[in-house]
Amino acid sequence: MAFTELCNEIFSRAINDYHRADDVDTKVSNPYGEGTIENSLYMKCWIDTVQWHLEDIIRDPQIDPAEALLLKRRIDRSNQDRTDLVEQIDSWLRDKYKDVEVMPDARINTESPAWAIDRLSILALKIYHMKEQTERTDAEPQHLDKCKAKLDVLLQQQVDLSTAIDQLLDDIAAGRKYMKVYRQMKMYNDPATNPVLYSKNNK
Secondary structure (H helix, E strand, O other), X not given: OOHHHHHHHHHHHHHHHHHHHOOOOOOOOOOOOOOOHHHHHHXXXXXXXXXXXXXXXXXXXXXXXXXXXXXXXXXXXXXXXXXXXXXXXXXXXXXXXXXXXXXXXXXXXXXXXXXXXXXXXXXXXXXXXXXXXXXXXXXXXXXXXXXXXXXXXXXXXXXXHXXXXXXXXXXXXXXXXXXXXXXXXXXXXXXXXXXXXXXXXXX
């Protein structure tokens, strides 16, 4: 099984599991063992799915400003969790390929494999929700036709991105490319680098 085939299968499972209750406060029940790559992939997509719906809720024009602020902070925490999971997946991949002999002319990729896998998870969510739009019984035919056309594009994107990721992993496994992972250096969450936070702390 290609690695992205595993990813897409797990992403689909996570999205379907979430939508059984369709509630952003549903507790995750990860079906895969702790410490496995399957566990990380499931958790990654679960976080993305919850955040997708938090982003929907916060865009309600009638939302109470105090509730919106709480949601914004929850989304910020979710973004940090998402980044942590991406780095965890990259660490697993680095360990998997640590003994590969890199060719002298090996090239680096524009992004690490896990950040491409992050995009694959978001794409699975887009496909799920665009498919929902094509099945609406309360929408005009023009809306349904537009969404069907968009769904076709998203499905092709999924094939293309999956192919590109698998090719990248093949290149890494053969030593034609090498992984170089930069840990995300988010500044807004860090009281030592966010001027709004450290200015208050120094008062």
